[in-house]
Amino acid sequence: MLAMMAGSPEPAIAPLRQIESSDVSLLASLLLLIVAARLLGRLFAHFNQPELIGEILAGMLLGPALFDLIQPNPALAGIAELAVFLIILSAGLEMRFTDVVSAMRGRGMLLAVISFVVPFAAGVGVAAAFELDLMRKIFLGLCISITALPVAVKLLDNLGILHSRIARYALATAVVNDIAALFILGIVLNLPQQLSLVETIGTVLLATLKLAALASVVVAMNWTLEWLERKQLSVQSLPEKLGRYFGGEALFSFVIVFALGFGTAGEMLGFHFVIGAFFGALLLDKRYFLTSRYEDLRTTLSSVTGGFLSPVFFAYLGLEFRNIELDEIAFPLTVIAVSVLAKVFSGWIGGRLIGMPNREALGLGCVLNGRGVMELVVAGIAYQKGFIGSTTFSTLVLMGIVTTLLTPILFKRLFPPVALEAYRRADHR
Numbered sequence: 001m002l003a004m005m006a007g008s009p010e011p012a013i014a015p016l017r018q019i020e021s022s023d024v025s026l027l028a029s030l031l032l033l034i035v036a037a038r039l040l041g042r043l044f045a046h047f048n049q050p051e052l053i054g055e056i057l058a059g060m061l062l063g064p065a066l067f068d069l070i071q072p073n074p075a076l077a078g079i080a081e082l083a084v085f086l087i088i089l090s091a092g093l094e095m096r097f098t099d100v101v102s103a104m105r106g107r108g109m110l111l112a113v114i115s116f117v118v119p120f121a122a123g124v125g126v127a128a129a130f131e132l133d134l135m136r137k138i139f140l141g142l143c144i145s146i147t148a149l150p151v152a153v154k155l156l157d158n159l160g161i162l163h164s165r166i167a168r169y170a171l172a173t174a175v176v177n178d179i180a181a182l183f184i185l186g187i188v189l190n191l192p193q194q195l196s197l198v199e200t201i202g203t204v205l206l207a208t209l210k211l212a213a214l215a216s217v218v219v220a221m222n223w224t225l226e227w228l229e230r231k232q233l234s235v236q237s238l239p240e241k242l243g244r245y246f247g248g249e250a251l252f253s254f255v256i257v258f259a260l261g262f263g264t265a266g267e268m269l270g271f272h273f274v275i276g277a278f279f280g281a282l283l284l285d286k287r288y289f290l291t292s293r294y295e296d297l298r299t300t301l302s303s304v305t306g307g308f309l310s311p312v313f314f315a316y317l318g319l320e321f322r323n324i325e326l327d328e329i330a331f332p333l334t335v336i337a338v339s340v341l342a343k344v345f346s347g348w349i350g351g352r353l354i355g356m357p358n359r360e361a362l363g364l365g366c367v368l369n370g371r372g373v374m375e376l377v378v379a380g381i382a383y384q385k386g387f388i389g390s391t392t393f394s395t396l397v398l399m400g401i402v403t404t405l406l407t408p409i410l411f412k413r414l415f416p417p418v419a420l421e422a423y424r425r426a427d428h429r
Helices: 002-007 010-046 051-062 074-094 097-103 106-129 134-145 149-159 165-188 197-230 237-246 248-268 273-282 291-320 330-353 358-368 373-384 390-414 417-428
Strands: none
Touching (some): 106 330, 134 165, 134 330, 134 390, 149 358, 197 273, 330 358
């Protein structure tokens, strides 16, 4: 019988069966991840906490850290990478290029620099105390210094102070911090493996020039669009005509292609794909593109990202989480404590320097303490590229969860209902 099978075409069919089995396994894994992530995400949202925490916990429950039902694999990693692109695209669409420029002017820039540099230095100090290598120092400092824009927006909106002075400075700071993080990430990913001083300086200068060139293209394109608008030329007519010709459903494809083009340009310059995609997304201002359908575009992107890919990405981070041994527990505890103290302190000292009263400055520091999407994206890229190990990665995931949970708790302790209502009235006067 074996001889007959050896002479028959049956073995040629075996790889097909393997592929089918692998496909079923992938689909079953996706089913479990999406269902668990959505359920736990909604549970956390019910208690006014970011959904991403529940989504990460879903991955931790299903992965090797606990029940070991799903293992990280290249197929899931590919889907997670697509999710990173769309998450960055969504973040870019939430920002306006003019808002980014205005955030880099005046006192707001002073606050943004302090709230980035102080936590970054604190993270590097912790890494040095635990004798970590240069790359781990950089990424630990980078992840501690980030403020999650979506977390800050949601918290401020829930508190009813989205248009307050705390909100204006917190959101501007988050924008600058996220851009600074992507800028440093782009440089780090271009560093040589053997770090000699001369090569490192040369690589940093070259990477800075490349990023400056990419940013200059974005600035030039934005300036051109503003110039055309001042000349009363209809910038919106081209995308509107394309939408009418190809159909409204094709607009989402145009946006994806536009961001992919910038992402590809960034990748050709040697940076991670998401850096170029982020710059491209900043140009998609609703004043110029797809004005009549901009909300439809955001709804479609939110449905695809928030309903499917984003939960898969954060659940995949949970799958990559590894249990931290008791003899290593000092490291994550120190990282979490330092990350909270450094961010709150830097927000407070920055707020005081720009003229905020004590409580308002502390409230600003509490809002800036929320990490989340961008920090986890940076940590995921660093882990995927092999710059950090499983212990550092798990620590950064844990830090992102804890600081995001603590943000509303600390703010509400600082501003109980009576004080918060008084602040709302005072801010609107």
